[in-house]
Amino acid sequence: MLAPTPAERARTVLALSDAGVLATLDADYCPLVVPVPFVCDGAGHPVMVLSRLNPHTSRAWLDPRAGMAVSDRLSLQGQIVGMNGTQQLAVQDHYLRAHPQAAGKVESLDFAWFRLEVTAARWVDDEGDECWLSAEDLADAEPDPLAAVADRLVADLRDRLAEDVLLIAQTIGGQPLARAAALTAVDRYGLQLRVDNPNGVRTVRIPFAKRLDDRSELHPTVGFMVRSLPLGEAEAGASARERTRVAAPH
Numbered sequence: 001m002l003a004p005t006p007a008e009r010a011r012t013v014l015a016l017s018d019a020g021v022l023a024t025l026d027a028d029y030c031p032l033v034v035p036v037p038f039v040c041d042g043a044g045h046p047v048m049v050l051s052r053l054n055p056h057t058s059r060a061w062l063d064p065r066a067g068m069a070v071s072d073r074l075s076l077q078g079q080i081v082g083m084n085g086t087q088q089l090a091v092q093d094h095y096l097r098a099h100p101q102a103a104g105k106v107e108s109l110d111f112a113w114f115r116l117e118v119t120a121a122r123w124v125d126d127e128g129d130e131c132w133l134s135a136e137d138l139a140d141a142e143p144d145p146l147a148a149v150a151d152r153l154v155a156d157l158r159d160r161l162a163e164d165v166l167l168i169a170q171t172i173g174g175q176p177l178a179r180a181a182a183l184t185a186v187d188r189y190g191l192q193l194r195v196d197n198p199n200g201v202r203t204v205r206i207p208f209a210k211r212l213d214d215r216s217e218l219h220p221t222v223g224f225m226v227r228s229l230p231l232g233e234a235e236a237g238a239s240a241r242e243r244t245r246v247a248a249p250h
Contacts (some may be wrong), residue, residue: 002189002190002207002208002210002211003139003189003190003205003207004188004189005186006123006125006131006133006137007123007133007137007138007140007141008143008144009073009123009125009145010044010074010121010123010133010138010141010143010145011044011138012143012144013039013070013071013074013144014040014044014046014070014074014075014138014143015040015075015143015148016143016147016148017038017070017071018037018039018099018143019035019036019037019038019070019097020035020036020038020046020068020069020070020076021033021034021035021036021057021069021070022035022036022048022067022116023055023056023066023067023068023069024033024059024060024063024065024066024080025059025063026059027062029063030224032055032056032059032068032173034056034088035092036050036068037049037050037099037102038068038116039047039091039094039095039098039099041090041115041116043135043138043139044118044135044138044141045116045117045118046068046070046076046116046117046118046175047091047095047114048113048114048115049099049102049105049106049111049112049113050094050111050112050114051105051111051113052110052112052190052239053110053209054113057112057181057227059070060080060114063079064079064080064081065079066078066080066116066197067077070081070110070114072124073124073125074121074122074123074124075121075122076118076120076121076122076134076151076177077114077118077119077120077121077122078116078117078118078119078120079116079119080115080116080117080119080161081114081115081116081117081213082112083113084113085114085115085116087115087216088106088113091229092106096210108220117135118135118138118154119134119135120132120133120134121133121134121138122163122165125174128217138199142190143241144164144187145171145188145213145214145215146186146187146188146215146218147187148187149215150186150187152241153215153218154183154184154185154186157183157186157191157222158183159244160183160222161222161226162181163181164226164229165181165183165193166178166208167229167230168191168196168225168226168229169181169193169204169206171229171230172206172225172229173195173204173205173206174204175191175195175197175204177195177197178195178197179194179197180195180223181193181194181196181204182194184203186218188211188212189207189208189212190205190207191205191206191208191210192204192205193205193206196198204224208221209221209223209224216226219249237249
């Protein structure tokens with residue numbers, strides 16, 4: 001079944017995050033932490049603009065080994081390296097869109113550009129199990145294109161699908177005894193439902209036929225799914241127009 005990989009989930013968290021907690025080492029190799037704003041480059045490495053006067057910057061020059069906690073599920077290990085002018089220009093617009101208040105810093109000689117070159121990442125899944133990812137794993141993965149507006153998409157689909165969610169759970173989701181179902185999440189690979197069965201509540205994934213590469217593909221994909229559902233007696237008179245309502249974007 002198509003589902004986001006740990007590396008894709010990690011890249012999505014990185015893409016949605018604009019700050020983390022950076023840990024550097026002092027002269028006695030003791031870790032010291034500080035919150036820092038960042039954006040990610042195309043390979044998933046956090047990029048930061050740090051004051052040359054702050055202690056964590058001087059520590060990074062002396063010992064580049066560092067770590068960063070991005071969320072309760074994702075932490076990174078790597079080395080802090082300086083960025084040259086070409087590298088800075090490649091990410092500057094992206095950085096300023098995320099941190100417009102830093103416009104003065106990027107041109108000040110009191111600040112310098114750094115990148116945390118990730119060597120390993122620790123991802124914790126929904127069950128609390130950890131998975132270690134390499135830099136290549138992160139570089140090869142893509143952020144979910146639906147993630148930035150996932151909450152709005154879920155709310156929209158809840159309204160559009162209405163009672164169809166239960167039928168989706170019973171048929172496509174393989175839960176014929178389901179008594180109720182609710183849409184809880186959406187990603188590029190499918191829908192996630194909370195399904196109430198006689199033996200309890202469980203989470204069920206409803207896969208799409210293919211991976212979505214753009215959010216504009218969501219409504220046509222879900223619309224096709226709904227039109228393909230078997231119609232019960234109560235639905236037999238439903239018009240084709242009503243059955244295709246989820247395919248039309250707002």
